[in-house]
Amino acid sequence: MIRTEPGAGPETVTEPGAGPESGTELKVPFVRIHGDPYTCGHRHGAELGERLRDFVGDGLARLARIMPDPVSMRSLRDTLAAHRAEIESQTPRLAEEIRGLAAGAGLTEDEALLLQLRREIMGYRRIPVAGDCTTYARAGDGPPVLAQTVDLNGDLDDQISVLHVAPTGSPRQALVLSFGGLLGYLGVNSDGLAVGLNLVLGGAWRPGLPPYLAIRHVLDTASGVDEAVEILRGLRLTSSRTLVLCDSRKTAWLEFLGDDLRITEADVTTHTNHFLHPDFAPHDELNVFARNFSRQRLDTCRGALAELPSDAGVEDHFAVLSAPPIRVEGNGDIRRERTVAAVVLRPGPGELHVRPGDPARSRTHTFRLPGSAEGRAA
16 A cells, blocks of 8 residues: 655655565654754754664764774764864854754764764775665656665664755755765755765865765755756865766766866766776775676666666666665675665656665655656646
8 A cells, every 4th residue: 555644845655566574664754854954953853863862872873883993972072073164164054954953862963963974984994895886867868867776884774764854045945865864865856956976985085074965065055967066066075975966957977086076977877886087097995896896786787777768667767776786785794885775866856765775675665845846847
């Protein structure tokens, strides 16, 4: 049976289809964060407070179970302070939202900031990894779509949520996939812009704006790919990353390496975890085993897309994301990446579709924005 909860804001639906046995289905909390920045953060924190407090209490958001060296709030104090200064300088509204998140969840401001910086605090090590997201986007012929796996360590499928972001004074809203208190990760806004990402490894990671917050900032402020690119040119990111953009006209990938940025625009974008631009490829720090697997997933993705019709439906895209090697199975080691979610974003109607956990074993949850670009054009 389809369960629909129209409520105030986006419609949420759980689609029928292949999934886990009754009683084992992963939940996807849906949080409406509306208002000024502090109020948005406070509502987010209040809604998920118990879960976020438990997460922070689990070895500092499981960092102690992943990192090779001991970690504590005391040892991270200077790191957090340096990043806080950058976030306040570059995105003051998001800095205020983090303060609201702390108050609403009953966390310290440092703990709320830690949740935004987990990946940067982990840094990167030259060891074999199982995966770290396969992303593709298509525009031009057929309805635009951005789809990807989310491959993370830390067993974070229990921390997934979807945020409906409606900031006071903004002409746009967004649906954002979040993990463990993140203000941003990937998503789609009501102007018809979708943003995804891949981890790439290179350069010196330093205090700056975490890429997850950069994505949220773009969803809050950009109406399409071109405007998003201009906004991203002006940001100083903490760490290397690839962002994938999609609107009704085109797609693009942007690779970040230190203060340098490379951009490629196309009707179809595919990306995994190694640098594609020839200027950056010599600086790739991904180990040889992970690079070979990244190339295998990229080739598989390109082959699957070549066979996928331009008007393919959401479940057709999930079929691509649910098949190995694009879908990465875990081996029981919390330190290893595995697919903890798969997402299909449809920028036109403003839809975020997610399969939490292993996408081959979970059902599709659908979230739809009111007043999307397609809806306004109708």
